[in-house]
Amino acid sequence: MKKLIAIALLTLVAATIPACHKIEEFDNDPKGNFMALWSILDTHYCFFSEKNVDWNAIGEKYYRRVYPDMTQRELFEVCGDMLDELRDGHTNLSSGFDVSYYRKWWSDYPQNFNLRIIQENYFNFNYMSASGLTYGILEQNIGYIRYASFAQPIGEGNLDNVLSYLASCNGLIIDIRDNGGGDLTNVEKLVARFITRRTLMGYISHKNGPGHDDFSEPYEYYVEPAQQGRVMWGKPVVVLTNRSTFSAANNFVSVMQYIPGVKIAGARTGGGSGMPFNSELPNGWGIRFSGSPVLDAKGLSTENGIAPSPGCEVDMDPADEARGIDTILEFAIKELQK
Amino acid sequence: MKLLHAITALLLLSATAFTARAEETVRPVTSTYTLEAGSAHLHDTYLTPLGYDGMTTAFTYQRAQAMKFNPRHWVMQLRLSVGMDHAENPARNATMWGTGLTAGWNMTRRWRLPHDITVAAGGGTALNLGALYLTRNQNNPVSAKCSWTLDATGYISWNTRLLNIPVTLRYQPTLPLTGIFFSQEYDELYYEIYLGNRRNLVHPAWAGNYFAMDNAVSADLKFGSTWLRVGYHNTLLSTKVSAITTRMISHSFVIGISGEWLSLRRGAIPPQSSTIISAY
Numbered sequence: 321m322k323k324l325i326a327i328a329l330l331t332l333v334a335a336t337i338p339a340c341h342k343i344e345e346f347d348n349d350p351k352g353n354f355m356a357l358w359s360i361l362d363t364h365y366c367f368f369s370e371k372n373v374d375w376n377a378i379g380e381k382y383y384r385r386v387y388p389d390m391t392q393r394e395l396f397e398v399c400g401d402m403l404d405e406l407r408d409g410h411t412n413l414s415s416g417f418d419v420s421y422y423r424k425w426w427s428d429y430p431q432n433f434n435l436r437i438i439q440e441n442y443f444n445f446n447y448m449s450a451s452g453l454t455y456g457i458l459e460q461n462i463g464y465i466r467y468a469s470f471a472q473p474i475g476e477g478n479l480d481n482v483l484s485y486l487a488s489c490n491g492l493i494i495d496i497r498d499n500g501g502g503d504l505t506n507v508e509k510l511v512a513r514f515i516t517r518r519t520l521m522g523y524i525s526h527k528n529g530p531g532h533d534d535f536s537e538p539y540e541y542y543v544e545p546a547q548q549g550r551v552m553w554g555k556p557v558v559v560l561t562n563r564s565t566f567s568a569a570n571n572f573v574s575v576m577q578y579i580p581g582v583k584i585a586g587a588r589t590g591g592g593s594g595m596p597f598n599s600e601l602p603n604g605w606g607i608r609f610s611g612s613p614v615l616d617a618k619g620l621s622t623e624n625g626i627a628p629s630p631g632c633e634v635d636m637d638p639a640d641e642a643r644g645i646d647t648i649l650e651f652a653i654k655e656l657q658k
Numbered sequence: 659m660k661l662l663h664a665i666t667a668l669l670l671l672s673a674t675a676f677t678a679r680a681e682e683t684v685r686p687v688t689s690t691y692t693l694e695a696g697s698a699h700l701h702d703t704y705l706t707p708l709g710y711d712g713m714t715t716a717f718t719y720q721r722a723q724a725m726k727f728n729p730r731h732w733v734m735q736l737r738l739s740v741g742m743d744h745a746e747n748p749a750r751n752a753t754m755w756g757t758g759l760t761a762g763w764n765m766t767r768r769w770r771l772p773h774d775i776t777v778a779a780g781g782g783t784a785l786n787l788g789a790l791y792l793t794r795n796q797n798n799p800v801s802a803k804c805s806w807t808l809d810a811t812g813y814i815s816w817n818t819r820l821l822n823i824p825v826t827l828r829y830q831p832t833l834p835l836t837g838i839f840f841s842q843e844y845d846e847l848y849y850e851i852y853l854g855n856r857r858n859l860v861h862p863a864w865a866g867n868y869f870a871m872d873n874a875v876s877a878d879l880k881f882g883s884t885w886l887r888v889g890y891h892n893t894l895l896s897t898k899v900s901a902i903t904t905r906m907i908s909h910s911f912v913i914g915i916s917g918e919w920l921s922l923r924r925g926a927i928p929p930q931s932s933t934i935i936s937a938y
Contacts (some may be wrong), residue, residue, distance in 0.1 A: 323838075340869045341702060341895030341903045343709070348748065364845055496698060504849070524853065527845035529901050536843060541856040595847055598795035600706050604749025605795055611845045 323612060341370070348602035352394045354386045357399055357607060358625045360599045363405075363530035364480040366613050367623060371407060392603070393417065399605075406609075410565055425563070425590050432562035432587050432636045432648060433497035438466070441644040446483075451478040452506075453487065455641060462656050463489035467510070470568035471502030474509055476550060483513060483551040491656030492553060493649065494576075495560040501567025510532050510545040511575050513553050514582065517629045519543050522591075523615040524595070540616055543575070557582045558652040561628065567592035573626045574616040578592045583655060585632040588625040677769065684920060685728050686720030688937045689751040690720040692914030694891055701905040702801045704842065705792040705862075708730070711746030712756040714908045716891075722937035723766065728933040733778065737762040764811045764832070776938075779812035784834070790906075797847055801904070803895075805862060807837030807870070815938065826938055832872040834912050837863040843900045852882040861899050862901070870895045878916055885916040 334446025346380065356377045370444050381404040386395065400420030410600055413420040423546030437555065438447055447456035452472025453464045467474075486492060511521070523538035534535035544554060559576050561569075561584055570589045576582045602608065616622055623654070632655070637647045698714035725726040725732035764782020771777060789802030789805040814831035838860050842851065850860070861867065876889030889912040897904045918936060 340894075341898040343903050343905065346706070346707070356707065366845075406785065494777075499770060524847075524850050524855070526843060528843045528849065528851060530844070534844070536846070536857075539853065539857075541853040562716060594847070595797055597798050597845060598792075598848075600708060600747065600794065602708060602748060604747060604751040606752075608796070611798075612847050612850065642690065 330338050333342060341477045346602050350386050350388060350390050351473070352384075353395065353601045354383060354399060355601050356601045358383075358402070360601075360607060361411075361487050361609060362532075362582070364526055364527060364597060364599065365406065365411075365609050366535075366611055367408065368407070370455070370613075370623060372619060378402060381557070383387055389522055396420070396605075403609075408594070408610055409590060409592050411609045412607070413631070416604075426566075429587065430635055431498075433564070434636070434641055434646065435498075435529035437496075437641065437644050438464075438649065442560075442646070442649065445453075447621035448538050450474050450482055451502060453478060453482055455482050457486065457489060458493075460653050460657060461488070461490050462653055464495065465491040465492065466495040467499060467581075469499055469502050470504075470506045470572070472506075473503070474506055476483055476509070476546070479513060479546075480551045481540040483553055487551070489555070489609070490584070491556040493652045493656070495557050496565050496572060497560050497562040497586060497648075498564045499566070500564065501569050501571075504571060507568055507572045507575065508543045509546075510571075510572065511579075513542050514557065514579055515545050516544065516554075516575070517545065518550075519545075519575070520578070520617045522571075523553055523619055524612060525615070526612040534641040535613075538619065552625065555581070558655050559584050560648055560652060561586040561589045562627070562648075563587055563590045563625070566590035570626060571614060574622045577626060577629065578617050583632050584626065585628050585652050585655065586634055588627050588633075589622070591623045591625040594624040663742045665722065681730030682931065683724075683933045684722040685726065685729050685935055686700045686918040686920045686937075688720075688722040688916060688918050689720075690718075690887055690916040692718045692720070692887055692912050692915055694718065694741070694910035694912050696891075696908060698745055699746045699905070699907040700743060700790060702790050702839075702902070703797060703904070704750075704801045704844075704902045705754070705790060705798065706747070708747050710745035710747050710752075712743060712754075712935070714741060714743045714756075716741030716910065718914075719911075724935045724937050726840070731766055731767055731769075732765060732780075732784045734763065734765045735782070735937075736781070737784075740825075743862070743906075746798065751827060752794040755793070756788065757791075757879050758786060760787075761785045762809070762832075764809065766812060771826075774817040775779055776817075777816045778814075779810075782809045782811055782832070783807065783837075784809055784832075798845075798848065800840070800848060801902075803904070803906075804838055805834075806861065807834035807839075808832045817938075820877075820879070825876040826876075826880070826885075828874075828876050828878070828938075830874045832874075834863065834868065834870045839868055841897070841899045841902060844902060848854050858900070867899050868897050874912075875884035876912065883917055887914045888912065900930055913920065 346352040353496045385398045404422045409425045451474045452517045495643045521543050528536045593614045595612035596608045597611030634651045694716040721736040738761045741758045745754045762784035766778035766780030768778035786805045790801045804896040809833040815828040871894045873892040877886040891910045893908045895906040
């Protein structure tokens with residue numbers, strides 16, 4: 321009897337030893353947190369090769385700035401500086417006191433957008449809003465829709481109302497300047513109003529291992545036209561972009577650029593084609609980074625932005641802006657009047 | 659597959675040999691309802707490199723009955739369990755939830771030993787459906803945990819008395835041997851699966867990539883027809899596939915009620931000569 325009980329207890333103890341599959345662990349001190357951050361990016365970040373980043377060299381460079389007695393803010397600054405080397409607007413370190421953010425992807429470029437000019441000088445503050453869409457008819461009988469963020473949901477009914485109202489217009493301007501992205505399902509919902517058949521949106525890929533070049537085969541994905549009975553748009557369209565058109569908004573442009581009758585006007589978009597992933601450090605800081613690259617319908621990366629259609633690259637003229645004229649919007653109006 | 663055929667043949671043979679005897683026996687059902695509460699450790703490298711610690715709770719229904727074809731030696735058990743875990747990261751600024759639904763069935767051959775000791779060994783199958791949810795993550799907040807396994811199981815039990823109360827002490831380990839389980843690829847978003855990419859999501863389970871163990875220790879204190887069950891339940895799941903490592907461990911205190919029930923058709927009273935063969 322005693323032997324049986326002993327065997328049972330030994331089996332029980334053996335079963336509770338949690339050493340089945342090893343998991344790398346990091347200390348919760350400055351060096352441990354730094355190494356955890358470096359390691360998470362090293363094994364999950366998806367644009368090392370595309371951006372020609374030597375992550376080992378960067379790690380060595382910033383590790384030298386880490387020392388045991390440094391404060392949390394000092395460590396945060398070192399980590400933030402290291403992440404800036406990735407030149408990625410989707411990569412942020414979040415602490416209780418700050419969020420690191422690489423801003424040069426838009427701060428080094430002209431803004432090319434002034435919302436007040438449109439509200440005041442083109443609509444005299446007389447525009448409508450439905451869901452996340454602001455819309456109205458310009459005096460040249462051209463419809464105008466501003467979508468400020470793909471994070472704001474759009475209802476199918478809202479789209480029907482907006483497109484019905486604009487149905488008599490000769491053309492449509494979709495203004496997604498300063499649109500920093502949001503939900504890709506809203507991209508699908510909006511694109512679905514401008515296509516007549518199942519359309520290739522692009523390809524999505526993901527890291528399938530910790531190596532810098534471990535990627536799955538790109539998977540093609542499609543968007544279907546909106547359901548029968550929904551209001552569609554078949555007239556010419558100009559999509560307005562600037563450098564702050566980013567992430568899901570960049571994805572919208574990557575699809576719209578290949579749809580017949582659609583032109584992209586303004587400035588190169590900001591990119592942000594990597595679907596963000598989240599992770600965290602032992603001290604509780606969160607880290608977001610690009611983890612899954614999305615390619616356009618031609619299999620091309622849009623991480624560095626999408627150029628406007630040929631002949632449609634326009635910057636806001638400061639003299640125009642001073643006089644209350646939106647140079648890019650004026651260009652789009654002329655394109656639609658041709 | 660050969661193993662399955664062999665088991666089926668063995669069962670049919672046993673059934674034929676013991677049919678006559680089975681007609682003279684009554685096989686009560688032992689039903690048990692238990693609540694569990696204890697500690698949980700959740701770790702899934704798809705969601706985070708950090709282990710989360712917290713608490714687990716579960717409700718379990720178990721049903722055991724001697725098999726008709728050979729009630730003295732063969733017993734089946736059915737187990738349905740629903741559980742929930744709540745855990746925090748080491749910095750205690752993020753929360754992970756775990757949910758799970760388990761349905762398991764097994765059949766064991768038992769041997770009565772001297773001193774009211776019974777040992778049993780056999781096999782079974784289990785279906786597990788669940789998920790881990792890390793609230794701080796945006797595009798990768800969930801890691802689904804689904805599996806279907808073929809298990810080895812057994813138990814040792816001892817009928818004795820404690821403070822003059824009849825008690826059954828029992829220890830039952832269950833060890834999945836093979837099966838299939840779900841896992842997304844290394845950094846694959848569920849959005850990509852939603853878009854239709856279903857490649858490489860189901861994986862064969864073997865000891866190298868899927869190790870799980872369930873240990874249940876219980877004491878049934880028999881106060882008349884209703885028994886009080888107290889015990890300890892330990893679960894361990896460790897998987898590594900597509901370079902994603904998962905480790906989930908729980909230690910729970912168990913309390914519940916149990917009893918033997920006889921299901922009879924109206925007016926069908928078993929003859930006095932019937933032999934009652936319990937699952938315990």
